[in-house]
Amino acid sequence: MIDAEQRLFELGLKLPDAPLPVANYVPFLISGDQLFISGQVSKDDAGHVLTGLLGSSASIEDGRKAARHAALNILAQAKAALGSLDRIVQVLRLTGYVASSPGFSEQPKVINGASDLLVDVLGDAGRHTRSAVGVASLPLGASVEIDAILKIR
Amino acid sequence: MIDAEQRLFELGLKLPDAPLPVANYVPFLISGDQLFISGQVSKDDAGHVLTGLLGSSASIEDGRKAARHAALNILAQAKAALGSLDRIVQVLRLTGYVASSPGFSEQPKVINGASDLLVDVLGDAGRHTRSAVGVASLPLGASVEIDAILKIR
Amino acid sequence: MIDAEQRLFELGLKLPDAPLPVANYVPFLISGDQLFISGQVSKDDAGHVLTGLLGSSASIEDGRKAARHAALNILAQAKAALGSLDRIVQVLRLTGYVASSPGFSEQPKVINGASDLLVDVLGDAGRHTRSAVGVASLPLGASVEIDAILKIR
Numbered sequence: 325m326i327d328a329e330q331r332l333f334e335l336g337l338k339l340p341d342a343p344l345p346v347a348n349y350v351p352f353l354i355s356g357d358q359l360f361i362s363g364q365v366s367k368d369d370a371g372h373v374l375t376g377l378l379g380s381s382a383s384i385e386d387g388r389k390a391a392r393h394a395a396l397n398i399l400a401q402a403k404a405a406l407g408s409l410d411r412i413v414q415v416l417r418l419t420g421y422v423a424s425s426p427g428f429s430e431q432p433k434v435i436n437g438a439s440d441l442l443v444d445v446l447g448d449a450g451r452h453t454r455s456a457v458g459v460a461s462l463p464l465g466a467s468v469e470i471d472a473i474l475k476i477r
Numbered sequence: 478m479i480d481a482e483q484r485l486f487e488l489g490l491k492l493p494d495a496p497l498p499v500a501n502y503v504p505f506l507i508s509g510d511q512l513f514i515s516g517q518v519s520k521d522d523a524g525h526v527l528t529g530l531l532g533s534s535a536s537i538e539d540g541r542k543a544a545r546h547a548a549l550n551i552l553a554q555a556k557a558a559l560g561s562l563d564r565i566v567q568v569l570r571l572t573g574y575v576a577s578s579p580g581f582s583e584q585p586k587v588i589n590g591a592s593d594l595l596v597d598v599l600g601d602a603g604r605h606t607r608s609a610v611g612v613a614s615l616p617l618g619a620s621v622e623i624d625a626i627l628k629i630r
Numbered sequence: 631m632i633d634a635e636q637r638l639f640e641l642g643l644k645l646p647d648a649p650l651p652v653a654n655y656v657p658f659l660i661s662g663d664q665l666f667i668s669g670q671v672s673k674d675d676a677g678h679v680l681t682g683l684l685g686s687s688a689s690i691e692d693g694r695k696a697a698r699h700a701a702l703n704i705l706a707q708a709k710a711a712l713g714s715l716d717r718i719v720q721v722l723r724l725t726g727y728v729a730s731s732p733g734f735s736e737q738p739k740v741i742n743g744a745s746d747l748l749v750d751v752l753g754d755a756g757r758h759t760r761s762a763v764g765v766a767s768l769p770l771g772a773s774v775e776i777d778a779i780l781k782i783r
Contacts, residue, residue: 347585348592349607353569355628356510357662360570363608377579379767416659417666419777421610425579426683426731429771432653439654454655455669455777457727458767461532461611465582471572471608475661500738501745502760506722508781509663513723516761530732574763578732614685614764618735624725624761 326447328409335444340369342404343397346463352405357413359405359474363421364397365466366390375465378458379428382467387422387430390467391437394420398438398472399445406476413475415442415452421469424458431456438470479600481562488597493522495557496550499616505558510566512558512627516574517550518619519543528618531611532581535620540575540583543620544590547573551591551625552598559629566628568595568605574622577611584609591623632753634715641750646675648710649703652769658711663719665711665780669727670703671772672696681771684764685734688773693728693736696773697743700726704744704778705751712782719781721748721758727775730764737762744776 332339345351345362353360366374366389374390376382382390398418403409420435422428435456442450452472462469485492498504498515506513519527519542527543529535535543551571556562573588575581588609595603605625615622638645651657651668659666672680672695680696682688688696704724709715726741728734741762748756758778768775 347589347609348596349571350604351606353567353604353606355567355569360606360626362606363610414659414661416661417779418655419608421608423579423611424766426613426729426767428767429769431767431769436653443654451656451659453657453659453666453668453777455725455727455775456653456769457669457765457775458729459610460577460613460732460766461579461581461584463582463584463609469608469610471606473570473666500742500762501749502724503757504759506720506757506759508720508722513759513779515759516763572761574761576732576764579766612763613730613766614732614734614737616735616737616762622761622763624759626723 328445331445339400339403340396342400343367351401357475359476361398361401361472363469363471364394365463366394366468368393373464373466376467377423377425379425384430384433387434387467388437391435392441394468394470395438395441411476412449413477414449415474417473418452418454419471420456421459423462423467428458431458481598484598492553492556493549495553496520504554510628512629514551514554514625516622516624517547518616519547519621521546526617526619529620530576530578532578537583537586540587540620541590544588545594547621547623548591548594564629565602566630567602568627570626571605571607572624573609574612576615576620581611584611634751637751645706645709646702648706649673657707663781665782667704667707667778669775669777670700671769672700672774674699679770679772682773683729683731685731690736690739693740693773694743697741698747700774700776701744701747717782718755719783720755721780723779724758724760725777726762727765729768729773734764737764
């Protein structure tokens with residue numbers, strides 16, 4: 325089993341503070357062995373939102389970076405919920421929403437920014453099922469929003 | 478623990494009849510301690526759909542009202558499934574789809590119309606994780622569609 | 631209880647090979663009695679993606695057909711995960727994403743292509759809760775993407 329905290333250190337990554345909800349809901353809930361995490365937008369460590377529409381004002385590389393930040397926020401929420409990332413058994417489901425122009429169809433490449441990070445940090449426990457879809461727009465003008473369901477111990 | 482039915486009365490609210498599915502699916506399913514509720518569009522007590530695109534033909538206030546009605550329909554389905562709202566342990570997940578123009582980024586304010594209602598009626602059991610995203614369009618031209626997963630006893 | 635494999639035969643249907651993920655994720659995961667299946671796009675047996683925007687370059691009938699193929703891919707993944715479709719207790723949740731122009735509001739008719747197929751093949755076990763929403767665009771230009779959560783034995 326991978327030591328996720330050690331792995332973050334090796335990758336030169338630091339989890340951001342778990343973002344506070346921007347409205348009347350909670351960032352995570354535990355039910356039995358499942359951890360539900362609210363949609364996390366692409367916000368960097370400084371709290372700056374990575375914005376732009378894929379297929380128009382944002383490049384695929386911008387999108388990948390945005391997805392990576394959204395996934396770091398998912399991990400930050402998981403750590404806030406669980407105390408330690410080592411309690412993650414498996415990331416079960418990721419839904420990746422990509423702000424997209426009607427002609428854009430590279431959502432999988434964008435959301436790979438999140439998927440790759442989760443596998444880099446969590447190893448096999450980070451391998452997840454996922455959907456990637458292109459939406460009209462996202463909160464705060466974000467390029468990417470990702471929510472998740474995790475299996476925990 | 479809050480008495481949800483009493484609370485509805487105090488708020489001057491009446492649950493609508495649980496809307497029938499508009500196609501070949503079921504409105505709710507129970508699996509173990511989880512209740513899955515199908516996407517509910519913004520339809521008022523009279524069965525009139527609240528329509529319009531946010532950022533274009535519908536205002537944020539229109540959207541909040543639409544989200545509130547979608548949430549009332551979620552509660553109506555929960556009551557139909559469970560007999561009583563008192564069997565709700567926790568609203569685990571809400572996904573809020575907002576029909577949005579590409580430039581609209583206030584989905585959280587819109588979906589608060591649903592979140593606020595659930596907390597008003599259910600108290601802490603109504604606090605949920607959620608995602609709010611801007612979609613191109615919704616069934617029947619609705620401004621808002623919301624689906625949910627609830628933990629039940 | 632219906633014999634799903636027999637039913638496929640009677641309907642003249644053959645499950646396609648379970649599509650490989652187009653990126654860094656897994657097609658399915660089992661957690662307890664739940665099977666999570668990744669978003670399946672509308673890809674036919676020959677691996678050809680059914681593309682086009684509903685309300686614009688694709689008709690409702692095109693969309694229904696696309697949804698039916700996405701559902702066949704869901705079944706193909708379920709079979710790959712479980713060995714036999716007879717281990718399906720209930721399709722709990724379907725989320726149907728339809729690539730839509732802003733004015734298109736017939737997503738339920740489109741996603742019925744999937745819902746009808748699941749009920750045809752699985753009988754009552756195929757009756758599910760669902761959401762149908764209109765998104766800006768989908769991976770590979772697909773008309774439809776569907777993900778699912780199933781209860782299994």
